[in-house]
Amino acid sequence: xxxxxxxxxxxxxxxxxxxxxxxxxxxxxxxxxxxxxxxxxxxxxxxxxxxxxxxxxxxxxxxxxxxxxxxxxxxxxxxxxxxxxxxxxxxxxxxxxxxxxxxxxxxxxxxxxxxxxxxxxxxxxxxxxxxxxxxxxxxxxxxxxxxxxxxxxxxxxxxxxxxxxxxxxxxxxxxxxxxxxxxxxxxxxxxxxxxxxxxxxxxxxxxxxxxxxxxxxxxxxxxxxxxxxxxxxxxxxxxxxxxxxxxxxxxxxxxxxxxxxxxxxxxxxxxxxxxxxxxxxxxxxxxxxxxxxxxxxxxxxxxxxxxxxxxxxxxx
Amino acid sequence: xxxxxxxxxxxxxxxxxxxxxxxxxxxxxxxxxxxxxxxxxxxxxxxxxxxxxxxxxxxxxxxxxxxxxxxxxxxxxxxxxxxxxxxxxxxxxxxxxxxxxxxxxxxxxxxxxxxxxxxxxxxx
Numbered sequence: 126x127x128x129x130x131x132x133x134x135x136x137x138x139x140x141x142x143x144x145x146x147x148x149x150x151x152x153x154x155x156x157x158x159x160x161x162x163x164x165x166x167x168x169x170x171x172x173x174x175x176x177x178x179x180x181x182x183x184x185x186x187x188x189x190x191x192x193x194x195x196x197x198x199x200x201x202x203x204x205x206x207x208x209x210x211x212x213x214x215x216x217x218x219x220x221x222x223x224x225x226x227x228x229x230x231x232x233x234x235x236x237x238x239x240x241x242x243x244x245x246x247x248x249x250x251x252x253x254x255x256x257x258x259x260x261x262x263x264x265x266x267x268x269x270x271x272x273x274x275x276x277x278x279x280x281x282x283x284x285x286x287x288x289x290x291x292x293x294x295x296x297x298x299x300x301x302x303x304x305x306x307x308x309x310x311x312x313x314x315x316x317x318x319x320x321x322x323x324x325x326x327x328x329x330x331x332x333x334x335x336x337x338x339x340x341x342x343x344x345x346x347x348x349x350x351x352x353x354x355x356x357x358x359x360x361x362x363x364x365x366x367x368x369x370x371x372x373x374x375x376x377x378x379x380x381x382x383x384x385x386x387x388x389x390x391x392x393x394x395x396x397x398x399x400x401x402x403x404x405x406x407x408x409x410x411x412x413x414x415x416x417x418x419x420x421x422x423x424x425x426x427x428x429x430x431x432x433x434x435x436x437x438x439x440x441x
Numbered sequence: 442x443x444x445x446x447x448x449x450x451x452x453x454x455x456x457x458x459x460x461x462x463x464x465x466x467x468x469x470x471x472x473x474x475x476x477x478x479x480x481x482x483x484x485x486x487x488x489x490x491x492x493x494x495x496x497x498x499x500x501x502x503x504x505x506x507x508x509x510x511x512x513x514x515x516x517x518x519x520x521x522x523x524x525x526x527x528x529x530x531x532x533x534x535x536x537x538x539x540x541x542x543x544x545x546x547x548x549x550x551x552x553x554x555x556x557x558x559x560x561x562x563x564x565x
Contacts, residue, residue, distance in 0.1 A: 157557055293540075293560070296479065336471050337559050339479030382494070414468060417551055 156248035157337050158287035158302060159330070162409045164387050165357040165374045166324035168304050169255040169283035171212035171241040173420040175410045177201035179218070183391055183403035192225040193400055198234075206423040210243035214259075220270045232267020235276075241283070251287030251302070256280075263313065273312075279322060281308030289337065300333040310359075318366030320359050328353040332380060351378040355389065370398040374405070385409040469495035469527070469549035476561040483564055485536040489516075493547055496526035501548035504531045509540045526550075538565040 153160040153170035162168055162176060179200040187193050200218030207213055215238060221231040241257030259279040266272025287302040303325060310320040328351050335341065335348045358371030376389025387407045393399035413421030475490040476482050489506060499521050506514040515534040522528035529547070541563065546556040 336478060337557060340473060340477040417553065421553075 155253050156251045157289050158251035160285050161351050161378050163326045164389055164405055164407045165355040166306055166326050169253045169285045171210050171243050173206055173413055174204040175412045179407045181405040184399055184401040186399055194222050194224045197221045209423050209426045212241050214239040222270055230269040232270045235261045235266035235272045237261045250290050253285045255283040275312055275314035277310050277312045279308045279310050281306050296338050299338050300330045302328045318361045318364040320361045322359055324357045326353055326355040349380050368397050383411050383414050468553045468555050469493040469497055469547040470555055478559040481562040481564050485563055488530055488532045491529045491545055493527045495549040498548045503546045504529055505544045506533050507542045536563050538563050
């Protein structure tokens with residue numbers, strides 16, 4: 126199963142462009158809504174992000190004539206806003222494969238380069254719509270772990286919607302938010318199938334509840350958490366690509382001042398998607414708060430569209 | 442376990458990254474408020490207080506109280522608590538029973554700007 130981009134070795138591209146601190150930040154905000162960086166599905170924000178580490182343990186389904194294999198990925202992703210609302214994204218992962226029988230192997234996955242542009246933002250309705258493309262660069266990964274020798278381009282549409290604009294009669298529903306994406310895998314080698322990449326994340330932000338709807342007196346660290354369920358799917362479309370595969374990923378994100386930590390179960394939706402329940406652990410470092418002179422604003426140009434309007438965390 | 446050689450440097454780098462925390466300042470976000478977010482109070486509160494997560498620059502920070510129709514209520518004496526630079530206080534004119542919205546804008550000492558809103562109600 127080819128999973129949505131969750132992995133990566135640290136991007137080599139260092140951020141450049143130093144500017145004075147200003148009313149811009151890297152967190153994904155839209156109106157009063159903080160959209161956290163999700164783990165298994167990419168969020169719609171073209172902002173500075175540094176996801177490291179992303180550790181995933183999973184049991185792959187047996188290949189034809191092969192054995193079940195335990196897969197362990199250590200990944201990272203770095204995103205840098207280059208122009209207002211436009212970023213470049215770099216990711217990779219180091220993978221170890223331990224088959225039930227036979228020798229283990231390890232190596233880097235193919236390096237992935239991508240871009241994203243925030244096309245439409247409606248802060249009063251906590252809505253965002255973005256477009257982007259990932260380029261998995263063929264031949265840059267290790268052959269021993271089965272990295273493709275060909276490249277795959279994935280043009281993708283992203284969207285996010287918070288429900289803070291619901292009527293006051295349903296205040297407890299306001300902390301809900303969803304993000305989603307749909308993309309098309311286009312391999313450069315004609316023998317390989319095209320596939321629809323799609324995913325959704327449903328979040329309930331206790332941060333939003335406590336700080337913008339109703340202070341229930343919930344103590345830390347619970348009020349700093351965002352329970353969520355992610356669905357990460359891939360549907361082959363042609364060339365005997367097989368059936369739809371994917372995972373359901375229930376988990377929780379914890380927001381602190383300078384980083385987000387998240388953990389999710391990785392539950393395959395069918396036997397073609399994997400065996401047994403895996404897990405993924407992820408840390409997302411808020412580099413705009415740690416190094417505000419370097420991050421949290423585009424390299425070229427300026428914008429006020431990412432003004433923070435909702436806290437990712439309460440004071441401790 | 443074969444994963445250890447890569448695990449070790451990864452976590453060292455992580456620790457190094459997080460070590461920078463002590464030298465950094467974050468954006469100012471609402472921690473809690475009085476009246477409490479979403480609460481109903483029995484009488485006009487007299488003043489509105491917001492505790493932020495960071496110290497503020499007062500001239501570039503603001504706090505407004507709006508009634509249900511969006512009309513701005515008179516406030517005065519915007520100031521920071523002398524012993525707590527992250528506590529923003531304004532006096533508010535007597536409020537009639539009804540629903541109100543507090544709209545705030547906070548400029549942290551690192552000059553980053555945040556803003557937001559929250560409701561409260563004055564009961565009859």
